Amino acid sequence: MNDIIAVCPGSFDPVTVGHIDIISRASQMFSExxxxxxxxxxKSPSFTIEERKEMLMEATxxxxxxxxxxxxGLLADYTEKIGAGAIVKGLRAMSDFEYExxxxxxxxxxxxxxxxxxxxxxxxxxxxxxxxVKQIGSMGGDISxxxxxxxxxxxxxxxxxxxxx
Ligand code: PNS
Numbered sequence: 001m002n003d004i005i006a007v008c009p010g011s012f013d014p015v016t017v018g019h020i021d022i023i024s025r026a027s028q029m030f031s032e033x034x035x036x037x038x039x040x041x042x043k044s045p046s047f048t049i050e051e052r053k054e055m056l057m058e059a060t061x062x063x064x065x066x067x068x069x070x071x072x073g074l075l076a077d078y079t080e081k082i083g084a085g086a087i088v089k090g091l092r093a094m095s096d097f098e099y100e101x102x103x104x105x106x107x108x109x110x111x112x113x114x115x116x117x118x119x120x121x122x123x124x125x126x127x128x129x130x131x132x133v134k135q136i137g138s139m140g141g142d143i144s145x146x147x148x149x150x151x152x153x154x155x156x157x158x159x160x161x162x163x164x165x
Contacts, residue, residue: 004085006030009075011040012052014155018125020059022090027063037070059148076110087116092126
């Protein structure tokens with residue numbers, strides 16, 4: 001095991017089994033993994049930062065070298081602040097690639113001490129996204145295969161309360 005702190009950033013609105021797969025694989029590669037809930041200005045969230053953090057903490061409680069944090073600002077500033085050596089992102093289809101590549105290059109320019117590492121998604125999570133979970137959940141569909149089991153009920157309840165998609 002290397003001695004590198006890795007950051008798994010995202011909006012996690014809400015966390016899916018795809019996110020947990022990437023976080024858990026990262027936890028086997030790095031000495032410490034910090035999952036950080038961040039703002040994506042292109043998206044308007046359905047869950048508060050605190051709710052997203054709570055859900056991530058519940059879903060990662062058995063991964064001993066994983067902790068959850070949040071940060072308002074640039075990812076490059078966060079990685080510098082905590083001394084992270086890697087940013088771990090999951091890649092699904094080719095459609096993710098251009099955007100992720102742009103972010104990786106920008107983050108490298110802003111903080112040259114951090115490398116972005118891409119992990120390919122499991123085949124069964126190729127189609128999975130938080131926005132799809134929100135759409136299915138808010139319309140009464142079954143999301144239990146898409147989110148950590150212990151969170152499914154809570155997520156559906158909150159989506160219904162907020163009438164969000
Ligand atoms: O789960 P997402 O929405 O794909 O995650 C994107 C996220 C939050 C990691 C990205 O938007 C981000 O890094 N936001 C923080 C602001 C920032 O650093 N922007 C410049 C990145 S090049």
